[in-house]
Amino acid sequence: MLTRREILRATACGAAALTVPGFAHAADDDKKGFTLPKLPYAYDALEPVIDAETMTIHHDKHHQAYVDNLNKALGAAPEWLSKPIEEVVANYKKLPETIQTAVRNNGGGHLNHSWFWTMMTKPGASTGPKGELAKAIDDSFGGLDGFKKVFTTAATGRFGSGWAWLVVGKEKPLAVISSPNQDNPITEGGHAILGIDVWEHAYYLKYKNARPKYVEAWFGVINWDTAAELYAKAKKG
Numbered sequence: 001m002l003t004r005r006e007i008l009r010a011t012a013c014g015a016a017a018l019t020v021p022g023f024a025h026a027a028d029d030d031k032k033g034f035t036l037p038k039l040p041y042a043y044d045a046l047e048p049v050i051d052a053e054t055m056t057i058h059h060d061k062h063h064q065a066y067v068d069n070l071n072k073a074l075g076a077a078p079e080w081l082s083k084p085i086e087e088v089v090a091n092y093k094k095l096p097e098t099i100q101t102a103v104r105n106n107g108g109g110h111l112n113h114s115w116f117w118t119m120m121t122k123p124g125a126s127t128g129p130k131g132e133l134a135k136a137i138d139d140s141f142g143g144l145d146g147f148k149k150v151f152t153t154a155a156t157g158r159f160g161s162g163w164a165w166l167v168v169g170k171e172k173p174l175a176v177i178s179s180p181n182q183d184n185p186i187t188e189g190g191h192a193i194l195g196i197d198v199w200e201h202a203y204y205l206k207y208k209n210a211r212p213k214y215v216e217a218w219f220g221v222i223n224w225d226t227a228a229e230l231y232a233k234a235k236k237g
Contacts, residue, residue: 066109108182136173
């Protein structure tokens with residue numbers, strides 16, 4: 001399980017360090033703009049579920065591009081470069097209309113991926129939900145198998161590119177939703193507990209067009225310890 005210090009270090013982003021949901025952010029007043037966070041594990045740490053080549057390209061190329069394009073877009077509103085990325089994504093509609101789409105897409109891409117890296121761990125390192133999170137899954141989905149079924153449907157049923165999320169629910173403790181492109185639940189006031197990237201660049205080198213196989217395998221690298229911490233903090237508000 002990542003410590004709070006490790007998560008903060010892994011997600012630092014210049015003047016406003018990126019934070020996993022529920023974690024405070026640190027600031028570096030000497031810099032402005034967002035930077036690519038380091039992975040909290042080696043590129044090959046998630047094998048055989050996610051191969052090292054995919055992780056390298058996904059992190060170093062795709063995520064880096066989101067960071068670069070976000071900084072470029074916010075050149076038109078430089079005061080936003082010193083805000084936490086959660087605040088930027090949640091409030092992108094307050095930006096000048098000419099850059100809203102770019103910030104929505106690239107800011108969302110930066111936030112989603114920075115969360116995504118921390119929501120995974122080495123196969124077998126996190127054995128399953130426990131405590132309050134386990135109870136919430138039981139109450140919401142009838143058990144872990146029920147959650148997996150609902151989550152798989154959302155992840156495989158998302159047309160084109162996007163994400164599937166486990167979020168704090170409204171009628172039940174937890175709910176599963178999906179979002180297109182790089183949209184994030186935080187924009188609608190949601191609290192993400194888990195998220196899976198179902199863009200093709202996340203799985204195509206290993207799984208080709210077999211997204212269901214990728215989703216099934218991904219359950220083996222979920223960081224349930226981090227998910228439990230996020231759920232506990234979300235409940236506290």
